[in-house]
Amino acid sequence: MxxxxxxxESATLATxxxxxxxxxxxxxxxxxxxxxxxxxxxxxxxxxEIFEVFFFFLLWPFVSPLLDLALRRGADEEREEPTDWIHxxxxxxYAAWFLTMPLTFVNPLMLAQDxxxxxxxxxxxxxxxxRFPDAGSYDQQxxxxxxxxxxxxxxxxxxxxxxxxxxxxxxxRYAYDFVLTDADGRTSPAGSGSAVDSYYCYDEPILxxxxxxxxxxxxxxxxxxxxxxxxxxxxxxxxxxxAVIQHAPDEYSCLAHLVPGSVSVAPGDRVERGQEIGRCGxxxxxxxxxxxxxxxxxxRFELAAGLPIGFGTVDAAWPSANADDPEHTGDESxxxxxxxxxxxxxxxxxxxxxxxxxxxADRGSSPDEDDGEAVTVxxxxxxxxxATGNGEGIAALQRGAFGTCVGGSVAFFGPIVASRxxxxxxxxxxxxxxxxxxxxxxxxxxxxxxxxPGGLGIAVGLALVAAAIRYGGAGSVLEIGTQTLGVVxxxxxxxxxVALGEYEQRRSRESFPxxxxxxxxxxxxxxxAED
Numbered sequence: 001m002x003x004x005x006x007x008x009e010s011a012t013l014a015t016x017x018x019x020x021x022x023x024x025x026x027x028x029x030x031x032x033x034x035x036x037x038x039x040x041x042x043x044x045x046x047x048x049e050i051f052e053v054f055f056f057f058l059l060w061p062f063v064s065p066l067l068d069l070a071l072r073r074g075a076d077e078e079r080e081e082p083t084d085w086i087h088x089x090x091x092x093x094y095a096a097w098f099l100t101m102p103l104t105f106v107n108p109l110m111l112a113q114d115x116x117x118x119x120x121x122x123x124x125x126x127x128x129x130x131r132f133p134d135a136g137s138y139d140q141q142x143x144x145x146x147x148x149x150x151x152x153x154x155x156x157x158x159x160x161x162x163x164x165x166x167x168x169x170x171x172x173r174y175a176y177d178f179v180l181t182d183a184d185g186r187t188s189p190a191g192s193g194s195a196v197d198s199y200y201c202y203d204e205p206i207l208x209x210x211x212x213x214x215x216x217x218x219x220x221x222x223x224x225x226x227x228x229x230x231x232x233x234x235x236x237x238x239x240x241x242x243a244v245i246q247h248a249p250d251e252y253s254c255l256a257h258l259v260p261g262s263v264s265v266a267p268g269d270r271v272e273r274g275q276e277i278g279r280c281g282x283x284x285x286x287x288x289x290x291x292x293x294x295x296x297x298x299x300r301f302e303l304a305a306g307l308p309i310g311f312g313t314v315d316a317a318w319p320s321a322n323a324d325d326p327e328h329t330g331d332e333s334x335x336x337x338x339x340x341x342x343x344x345x346x347x348x349x350x351x352x353x354x355x356x357x358x359x360x361a362d363r364g365s366s367p368d369e370d371d372g373e374a375v376t377v378x379x380x381x382x383x384x385x386x387a388t389g390n391g392e393g394i395a396a397l398q399r400g401a402f403g404t405c406v407g408g409s410v411a412f413f414g415p416i417v418a419s420r421x422x423x424x425x426x427x428x429x430x431x432x433x434x435x436x437x438x439x440x441x442x443x444x445x446x447x448x449x450x451x452x453p454g455g456l457g458i459a460v461g462l463a464l465v466a467a468a469i470r471y472g473g474a475g476s477v478l479e480i481g482t483q484t485l486g487v488v489x490x491x492x493x494x495x496x497x498v499a500l501g502e503y504e505q506r507r508s509r510e511s512f513p514x515x516x517x518x519x520x521x522x523x524x525x526x527x528x529a530e531d
Contacts, residue, residue, distance in 0.1 A: 018068060018081060019162075021064060021067060021068060022162040022163065023161065023162050025161075025167055025168060026057045026060050027057060027058075027060060027061075027166075027167070027168040027169075028168055029054050029057045030054055030055060030057045030058050030118070031054075031118075032051055032054040033051055033052060033053075033054035033055040033057075034051075035048055035051040036048050036049050036050075036051040036052045036055075037487060040412075040481075040483050040484050040486075040487045041484055041487060041488070058114075061166065062097075062098070062101060065094065066094060081352070082163070082318065082334050082337065082350070082351060082352025082353075083155065083156075083163075083351050083352040085185045085319050085352070086153060086155055086179075086181060086185045086187075086352070087184070087185045087186045087187070088155060088179070088187055088287075088288065092228070092229075093194075093228045093229035093287070093288075094229060095229070096228055096229035096230050097229035097230075097287055100229070100230055100231065100233065103233035104231075104233070104285070107233065107234070107235070108406045108409045108410045108413075108430075109235075109236050109237070109406055110235070110238065110285075111406075111409045111413070112402065112405040112406040112408070112409045112490070113237065113238050113302060113402075114238070115405070115409070115490070116302035116303075116402075116405060116494060116497070117169045117171050117238075117301075117302050118169050119302075119494055120169065120171060120300075120302040120303040120304070120498075121168070121169040121170050121171070121305075123303050123498055124170055124171075124297075124298070124303065124304065124305035125170075127297075127298075127305070128305060132170055132173070132305050133297070133305060133306075133307050133308060134308065135159035135160075135174075135308035135310075135342045135348060136342055138307060138308050140251075140307075140308075140309065140310060140346070141247075141248035141249070141250075141251050142210050142247045142248045142251055143210065143312040143313075144209040144210050144247075144253075144295070144309055144310075144311055144312065145207075145209055145210070145273060145274065145311065145312070145313050145314070145357050146209070146311060146313075146314055146355060146356070146357040147178075147206055147207050147208070147209045147253070147255055147291065147293050148178065148204065148205065148206060148207055148280075148291065148357070149205070149207070149357055150180070150204075150356065151180075151354050151355070151356040152178045152179065152180055152201070152291075152354070152355060152356070153178065153179050153180065153181045153185075153353070153354050153355075154176055154177075154178060154349055154350060154351050154352065154353045154354075154355060155177050155178065155179050155290065155351065156175075156176065156177035156351055157174070157175050157176035157177055157350070157351055158337070158349075158350035158351050159174065159308050159340075159341065159342065159348045159350065160337055160340055160350060163337070163350055163351040163352075165177065165294075170305045170306055171296070171301060171302065171304050171305070171306060172294060172306055173305070173306035174294060174295065174306040174307060174308045174309060175292060175293065175294035175306060176292070176293050176294065176349070177290050177291070177292055177293075178201070178290060178291040178293065178355075179199075179200070179201050179288075179289075179290045179291075180199075180200035180201040180204065181200065181354075182200065185319070187199055187200060187201070187288060187289075187290075188200060188227075194226045194227045194228030194230070194288075195225065195226055195227075196223070196224070196225060196226065196227055196281070196282045196288075196289050199227060199282075199288060199289040201280045201289055201290060201291065202259075202280060202281065202282065202289040203259055203262075203279045203280065203281070204279065204280045205276045205279060205280075206255055206258060206276065206277060206278045206279060206280055206291060207274050207275060207276055207277065208245060208253075208271040208272065208273055208274065208275045208276075208277050209245075209247075209253050209273070209293075210245075210247045210253070210273050211247065211270075211271070211272055211273050212245040212246050212247040212253070212270075212271055213245065213246050213268065213269070213270055213271070213512065214243060214244070214245050214246075214265045214266060214267050214268065214269045214270075214271060214277075215244050215245065215246050215252065215267055215299045215508060216242075216243070216244040216267060216299060217242065217243045217244070217263050217265060217266060217267060218237055218239070218240075218241055218242055218263075219241050219258075219260065219261060219262070219263040219278075220241070220260060220261075220441060221235055221236050221237055221240045221241045221260060221283045221284060222234050222235055222236070222260070222283065223240065223241075223259065223260050223281055223282050223283040224282060224286075227282060227286075227287065227288030227289055228287075228288065229287050229288070230287075231282070231284070231285060231286050231287065232283070235283065235284050235285065237284055238284055238285045238301075239254065239256035239257065239284050239285075239292065239301065240256060240257045240258065240260075240281065240282075240283025240284020240285070240286060241256075241257070241258040241259065241260050241261075241262070241263060241278070241281065241283045241284070242254060242255060242256040242257070242258060242263075242284075243255050243258070243263055243265055243277050243278060244299060244301070245271060245277070246299065246508060246512055248512070249508075249509040249512050250297045250298075250505075250509065251295060251296075251297070251307065252295070252296050252297070252298065252299055252304070253293065253294070253295055253296075254292075254293070254294050254295075254296060254301060255277065255278065255291065255292070255293055256284060256291075256292040256293075257280070257281055257282060257283055257284050257286045257289070257290060257291060257292050258278035258279060258280065258281045258283065259278065259279040259280070259281030259282075259283070260281065260283055262278045262279035262281065263277065263278040264276060264277060264278065265277050265278075294306055294307075295307040295308075295309040298501065298505055299501070299504055299505055299508060300398075300497075300501040300504070300505075302497070303497075303498060303501045303502075308342075308348070309348075310342065310344065310346025310347060310348050311346060311347050311348075311349065311355075312345075312346055312347075313357055313358040313359075314347045314349065314355055314356065314357060314358060315355065315356045315358055316347055316349050316353045316354070316355045317353060317354050317355075318334060318352065318353060318354075319352075319354055334352070337350050394500060394503070394504055395457070396456065396457040397457065397496075397500050398457065398497060398500045398501070398504075399456075399457025399458045399460075399461070400457035400458070400460045400461045400496075401457075401461065401493045401494070401496035401497040401500060402457070402458060402461065402493065402497055403434075403457055403458035403459065403460060403461020403462050403464075403493070404461035404462075404464060404465060404489055404490070404492060404493025404496070405461070405489075405490050405493035405494055405497065406430075406458065406461065406462060407427055407430075407461055407462045407464065407465025407466065407486075407489055407493075408465060408485075408486045408487065408488070408489035408490030408491075408492075408493060409486065409490060410423060410426060410427055410430070410465070410486070411423060411427075411465055411469055411482055411483065411485050411486030411489060412482075412483050412486030412487060412490065413486075414426060414482065414486075415482045415483055420469060420482045423469060423482060424466050424469040424470045427462050427463075427465055427466035427469065428463075428466050430459075430462045430466075431459045431462045431463045431466065434456070434458050434459035434462060435456065435459050438456050438459070461493060464489075465485075465486075465489045468485055468489065469482060469485060472485060
């Protein structure tokens with residue numbers, strides 16, 4: 001799997017441009033937009049508003065697929081990209097995606113979470129002392145299986161920068177998107193329409209990739225009844241319905257876009273490798289049903305750095321390979337991927353492959369000792385519950401901090417189209433909506449509600465910002481502008497969210513014994529048994 005494949009044919013201009021686009025990373029330029037923030041706080045720094053133009057680079061993830069789709073028509077078929085055999089989108093589906101995109105931008109929950117991802121990259125940068133984990137050097141603590149049975153297709157994601165899910169922000173750097181495809185590379189039968197249940201992967205079981213302890217779930221997000229580029233306009237989390245599982249002191253898996261109501265675990269639950277935790281769905285930021293899977297170093301999605309993941313029990317194949325000689329595809333891109341794959345005994349998968357879990361006894365998850373991880377997880381369950389108080393207190397505070405970020409987003413963007421008084425009313429309406437939803441969930445869906453504690457926290461955060469806007473205007477002691485207040489509220493909420501997140505990670509790390517400690521415990525137990 002490490003042989004480099006060369007070809008002597010010359011690539012077309014469209015093919016060369018597609019390859020350039022893969023390595024182009026304009027998202028870093030959006031960081032220059034942060035230089036505009038002081039202009040909202042101090043009138044003397046108004047000249048810094050010119051840096052706002054760099055925020056337009058946030059649109060690059062929406063523009064690049066269209067450019068690739070256009071260039072694909074002129075690319076040399078003999079030099080196709082590894083994912084070209086997959087049929088996931090045409091012009092009509094991209095049009096639907098673009099037409100519904102403004103609804104995402106006016107959703108304050110999505111705005112607050114998107115900005116938190118960007119700021120969270122800075123937090124992760126500090127945590128890793130300026131050097132993010134990479135596939136060549138990261139010391140993976142646990143052995144993982146694919147989070148499903150059967151043969152699925154990697155439609156997005158890689159250990160390699162050029163085919164990564166999204167290199168920046170770092171939260172999703174090594175994430176994967178999985179779908180089921182037929183022999184023609186279609187994710188649903190031809191002519192079947194865009195109803196979610198027409199997609200092959202919809203409602204398929206999603207499994208725990210290793211033994212672990214559940215640290216966070218969300219099971220009540222909205223799901224669009226159709227794919228084809230459409231997602232629900234009122235979604236409340238980028239991930240939709242999801243589960244986060246801790247497998248080692250600093251390794252957490254996140255399984256996202258699950259079917260609402262399908263998540264069968266709750267925070268503090270111990271799960272075993274291969275155990276069903278939900279069903280593949282279309283909730284959250286999703287253009288069609290698929291599974292988003294990633295390994296991260298922090299329990300909070302917005303503050304995490306993505307971790308490269310190598311699988312110990314997986315078969316991977318290239319459907320675009322030459323049938324007579326599958327090791328030589330004639331595709332230079334695949335050759336480069338094969339050459340760059342880490343060689344540490346694990347299998348590192350990448351976009352364009354079809355992958356399947358190899359059946360074998362799944363008793364343990366530790367790469368060094370089958371029973372070591374089982375001891376770690378067993379001892380971690382009670383520790384996690386005692387360290388977090390079943391998640392109620394810290395979750396409520398975290399939701400409150402995030403609610404302040406949401407309120408800050410509304411306060412900043414609201415004055416573009418509404419008066420200060422209207423912005424305050426919108427926030428008050430948000431408080432009423434959040435409380436109403438909490439009551440509905442508590443009364444009608446109590447079991448599902450209890451799986452995500454802290455539901456009223458976001459209402460408290462919104463109420464704080466609404467009160468600040470109402471009583472902090474002209475004639476008040478503060479006399480602070482609405483947009484300035486929005487920036488201050490967002491930053492204050494984010495600082496609180498970071499502080500609580502770091503506290504949560506420290507407590508979960510302390511309650512989750514390290515692999516070495518678990519193995520030492522096994523050795524001591526063995527000696528005691530001999531005595």
